[in-house]
Amino acid sequence: MAIITLTTDFGTKDHSVGAVKGRILSEMPAVTIVDISHNISPFNILEAAYILKNAYHQFPAGTIHIIGVDSEPSPENKSLIVALNGHYFIGGDNGIISLIAENNSPDNIAEFNVPNLVRNSFPVLNNFCVVACHLARGGKLEVVGKPITKLKDVKDFEPRITNNGNSISGNIIYIDAYGNVVTNISKTLFEAYRNGREFEIIARREKLKKIYNSYNEFIDFDLSTNQRKGDGDFIALFNTTGMIELAIYKSNLQGAGSAATLIGLKYQDLITINFL
Amino acid sequence: MAIITLTTDFGTKDHSVGAVKGRILSEMPAVTIVDISHNISPFNILEAAYILKNAYHQFPAGTIHIIGVDSEPSPENKSLIVALNGHYFIGGDNGIISLIAENNSPDNIAEFNVPNLVRNSFPVLNNFCVVACHLARGGKLEVVGKPITKLKDVKDFEPRITNNGNSISGNIIYIDAYGNVVTNISKTLFEAYRNGREFEIIARREKLKKIYNSYNEFIDFDLSTNQRKGDGDFIALFNTTGMIELAIYKSNLQGAGSAATLIGLKYQDLITINFL
Amino acid sequence: MAIITLTTDFGTKDHSVGAVKGRILSEMPAVTIVDISHNISPFNILEAAYILKNAYHQFPAGTIHIIGVDSEPSPENKSLIVALNGHYFIGGDNGIISLIAENNSPDNIAEFNVPNLVRNSFPVLNNFCVVACHLARGGKLEVVGKPITKLKDVKDFEPRITNNGNSISGNIIYIDAYGNVVTNISKTLFEAYRNGREFEIIARREKLKKIYNSYNEFIDFDLSTNQRKGDGDFIALFNTTGMIELAIYKSNLQGAGSAATLIGLKYQDLITINFL
Numbered sequence: 001m002a003i004i005t006l007t008t009d010f011g012t013k014d015h016s017v018g019a020v021k022g023r024i025l026s027e028m029p030a031v032t033i034v035d036i037s038h039n040i041s042p043f044n045i046l047e048a049a050y051i052l053k054n055a056y057h058q059f060p061a062g063t064i065h066i067i068g069v070d071s072e073p074s075p076e077n078k079s080l081i082v083a084l085n086g087h088y089f090i091g092g093d094n095g096i097i098s099l100i101a102e103n104n105s106p107d108n109i110a111e112f113n114v115p116n117l118v119r120n121s122f123p124v125l126n127n128f129c130v131v132a133c134h135l136a137r138g139g140k141l142e143v144v145g146k147p148i149t150k151l152k153d154v155k156d157f158e159p160r161i162t163n164n165g166n167s168i169s170g171n172i173i174y175i176d177a178y179g180n181v182v183t184n185i186s187k188t189l190f191e192a193y194r195n196g197r198e199f200e201i202i203a204r205r206e207k208l209k210k211i212y213n214s215y216n217e218f219i220d221f222d223l224s225t226n227q228r229k230g231d232g233d234f235i236a237l238f239n240t241t242g243m244i245e246l247a248i249y250k251s252n253l254q255g256a257g258s259a260a261t262l263i264g265l266k267y268q269d270l271i272t273i274n275f276l
Numbered sequence: 277m278a279i280i281t282l283t284t285d286f287g288t289k290d291h292s293v294g295a296v297k298g299r300i301l302s303e304m305p306a307v308t309i310v311d312i313s314h315n316i317s318p319f320n321i322l323e324a325a326y327i328l329k330n331a332y333h334q335f336p337a338g339t340i341h342i343i344g345v346d347s348e349p350s351p352e353n354k355s356l357i358v359a360l361n362g363h364y365f366i367g368g369d370n371g372i373i374s375l376i377a378e379n380n381s382p383d384n385i386a387e388f389n390v391p392n393l394v395r396n397s398f399p400v401l402n403n404f405c406v407v408a409c410h411l412a413r414g415g416k417l418e419v420v421g422k423p424i425t426k427l428k429d430v431k432d433f434e435p436r437i438t439n440n441g442n443s444i445s446g447n448i449i450y451i452d453a454y455g456n457v458v459t460n461i462s463k464t465l466f467e468a469y470r471n472g473r474e475f476e477i478i479a480r481r482e483k484l485k486k487i488y489n490s491y492n493e494f495i496d497f498d499l500s501t502n503q504r505k506g507d508g509d510f511i512a513l514f515n516t517t518g519m520i521e522l523a524i525y526k527s528n529l530q531g532a533g534s535a536a537t538l539i540g541l542k543y544q545d546l547i548t549i550n551f552l
Numbered sequence: 553m554a555i556i557t558l559t560t561d562f563g564t565k566d567h568s569v570g571a572v573k574g575r576i577l578s579e580m581p582a583v584t585i586v587d588i589s590h591n592i593s594p595f596n597i598l599e600a601a602y603i604l605k606n607a608y609h610q611f612p613a614g615t616i617h618i619i620g621v622d623s624e625p626s627p628e629n630k631s632l633i634v635a636l637n638g639h640y641f642i643g644g645d646n647g648i649i650s651l652i653a654e655n656n657s658p659d660n661i662a663e664f665n666v667p668n669l670v671r672n673s674f675p676v677l678n679n680f681c682v683v684a685c686h687l688a689r690g691g692k693l694e695v696v697g698k699p700i701t702k703l704k705d706v707k708d709f710e711p712r713i714t715n716n717g718n719s720i721s722g723n724i725i726y727i728d729a730y731g732n733v734v735t736n737i738s739k740t741l742f743e744a745y746r747n748g749r750e751f752e753i754i755a756r757r758e759k760l761k762k763i764y765n766s767y768n769e770f771i772d773f774d775l776s777t778n779q780r781k782g783d784g785d786f787i788a789l790f791n792t793t794g795m796i797e798l799a800i801y802k803s804n805l806q807g808a809g810s811a812a813t814l815i816g817l818k819y820q821d822l823i824t825i826n827f828l
Contacts, residue, residue, distance in 0.1 A: 001582070003577060005570065007570075009454075010453055012288070012311075012313065012315055013313050013315035014452050015312070015330035016453075017313075018283075018311070018327070018334075019330065019334045020334075021310050022281075022310070022331060022332070022333075025279060025308065026334060026335060029277060029308075029336065032577065034570065034573050035564075035570070036567065036570035037569075039564055039565035040565070042454050042527065051567045052567070054567035055571045057574075058571045058572075058574030058575045058578060058677070059577060060581065063574070072491055072492050073492070074492040075497040077492075120514075120515075120516050121489075121490045121491050121515055122515075122516040176563075177562060177563030177565060177594070178561075178594050213671065213673075214671060215624055216625070219626065221626060221627040221628060239674075240672050240678075250595050250622075285729070287728075287729030288564070289589055289729060290589070290728050291602075291603045291604070291606035291793075292729075293588075294557065294586065294589065295606065295610045296610075298557075298607060298611035298612075298615070299610045301555060301611060301612060302612045305553060305612065318729070318730050348767050349768070350771065351773040352773060396791075396792050397765075397767050398791075402792075
């Protein structure tokens with residue numbers, strides 16, 4: 001059964017998500033619809049890209065991903081179909097798909113070429129669903145899209161190598177449900193410059209000298225030492241998106257607090273790693 | 277595969293929605309369950325009606341819509357099955373289905389007539405699911421319902437024509453995820469009284485003299501003019517529910533603000549259109 | 553079609569839930585995935601147990617329930633597969649499954665015994681999904697689990713019988729979407745000690761002398777009396793989870809207020825019942 005995913009800033013209260021699902025099921029009863037997220041901050045293309053980039057590759061090849069963020073077509077925001085890494089992405093040419101692709105070249109980039117395109121403020125409902133169902137039925141991309149050569153190029157913050165290769169300066173690119181902060185410094189980049197050296201990660205007034213591979217790796221489970229660290233400690237780890245993340249161990253936004261609230265880290269804040 | 281939708285004020289944290297889906301799947305494994313919304317404000321029948329009215333007709337004919345808002349049966353709130361426009365609605369006789377029907381006469385109105393009705397505080401789980409699955413299996417409405425003649429009549433705010441047909445006074449009936457405000461003045465009503473005249477829309481201290489058909493229609497994409505309007509401007513448009521909506525272009529509740537926060541517009545506030 | 557449910561503290565904004573669903577559908581396209589809740593408070597095992605306990609038994613026997621709360625494996629938190637009442641539970645040995653089981657003995661308790669277990673911070677994605685899909689395909693538990701003898705024993709607050717059987721002291725164990733508060737005093741316990749006596753329920757400064765079986769049972773629908781009680785009154789009822797609940801009739805967190813906000817009742821607060 002074909003799979004269509006939805007990533008939007010529609011929220012889950014309004015009629016929008018329900019209407020879209022109804023339209024898809026009317027077009028094509030035998031389809032699996034999966035919500036990636038409907039809580040993207042309004043018009044936030046960086047957030048939409050971050051979330052979908054870290055979810056889409058878990059789906060089977062051939063999955064169709066509808067992106068309902070900043071999707072209203074305009075001369076500067078054409079509606080696109082992009083084939084990338086075996087998946088289809090349908091959304092505006094606003095940079096989201098470009099950010100998801102990163103350095104990978106799409107296999108195919110096409111702008112919508114559909115008769116009877118509806119021009120109103122709900123293109124996801126009126127146009128994206130039609131194109132998604134065409135692809136979900138195994139229809140050819142060429143029937144609904146006209147090839148174009150490139151995506152609008154948008155860049156997120158990128159880490160800088162400074163101090164003659166002795167420092168990496170990065171930024172916080174996402175704050176997750178636990179208030180943990182994700183940086184744009186990847187494990188790959190970190191290891192490429194580390195060369196076995198000691199290091200310190202500087203986040204506001206805090207310094208961290210170790211990066212764990214999981215939250216619990218931080219804990220000394222040998223109770224005999226009686227020096228057990230635990231809830232509330234501030235740690236760095238390589239998270240499962242491949243990036244360096246700063247976290248409060250078992251953070252709780254409603255209780256003890258999180259990396260965001262306790263350390264005062266905000267979106268886009270500077271994080272520096274100095275190799276010693 | 278039969279489709280059952282859910283529109284409730286249960287929220288998405290509690291066990292309620294999960295329990296209802298489990299019950300439906302126990303009764304009938306091969307059914308598609310779709311969430312319209314579980315974030316209706318508690319007991320808010322106007323909001324429930326607005327959201328479901330704008331979503332249900334996108335679903336295929338025969339879809340069964342369970343309404344879990346103010347659904348506990350009482351002498352004044354009978355549990356109903358209503359056939360309307362090819363869809364089934366199951367909910368209390370509290371005005372929601374009446375508001376959805378508007379001026380359309382239902383094809384069939386029946387109150388529950390099921391042996392072993394459970395009398396407790398969770399009728400959606402115990403009774404609505406059973407009736408919904410009966411219909412989803414193709415069972416006849418007559419087997420589970422006893423015909424009654426009319427729905428409880430509830431009216432939402434309605435726009436008034438004033439000033440000898442030179443003004444329309446309406447109200448804000450919904451504030452959406454972006455903080456845009458939806459009025460109860462439809463494009464149809466507006467055009468019926470406009471007769472080609474200029475007009476002004478008055479919303480608190482703001483005046484608008486144009487209504488767009490999409491958000492981007494407002495933007496002058498001819499960059500040579502160097503007078504580009506954009507993010508943060510206050511505009512009116514005919515939205516895709518057929519109503520006049522007042523919006524901040526690319527509003528962001530977490531950033532610049534929205535029509536609700538910037539202009540100070542609240543639910544039920546008066547919106548006046550004067551034809552000039 | 554096999555059913556896999558998800559109960560997590562991942563929230564619905566991040567990529568986590570989408571990634572998990574993608575992984576499951578990649579392993580096994582013909583499966584029904586149902587969200588129980590993704591809004592468990594972070595690391596709150598009592599809340600997770602309360603919500604899943606009240607939802608799981610509505611699903612058909614054989615359903616597989618993935619629990620993504622405090623799930624990272626450690627020497628103190630083994631990843632488990634538990635067969636209980638005809639259902640499978642997959643989660644950490646952190647007390648959640650123990651709390652769900654209460655006094656029921658699981659049919660089978662096994663710790664993960666899978667080659668290539670991934671050790672990182674997202675075991676639900678990397679390990680739980682694999683085990684769940686094995687079971688969903690009808691695979692034997694013994695192939696992926698090694699039997700162990702018991703679950704970690706965790707107890708929630710339990711009601712105490714005091715005053716020579718003339719009082720029951722309980723606690724608030726959950727506050728629901730309406731702000732109604734659920735106590736840990738069951739109808740069964742209450743009736744076992746009541747012996748037909750009058751009683752008073754004491755919740756901070758409020759006293760209640762009656763327990764209803766539904767919200768509307770409280771209302772006198774005989775309008776002729778002109779003494780109609782209604783919205784805003786404070787009542788006690790036996791709710792559909794079998795517990796005594798204290799509620800504001802038609803409470804509205806955004807309007808009149810709820811039992812939690814109006815009466816000032818908080819999680820864990822003492823509730824006393826005195827038999828008179």
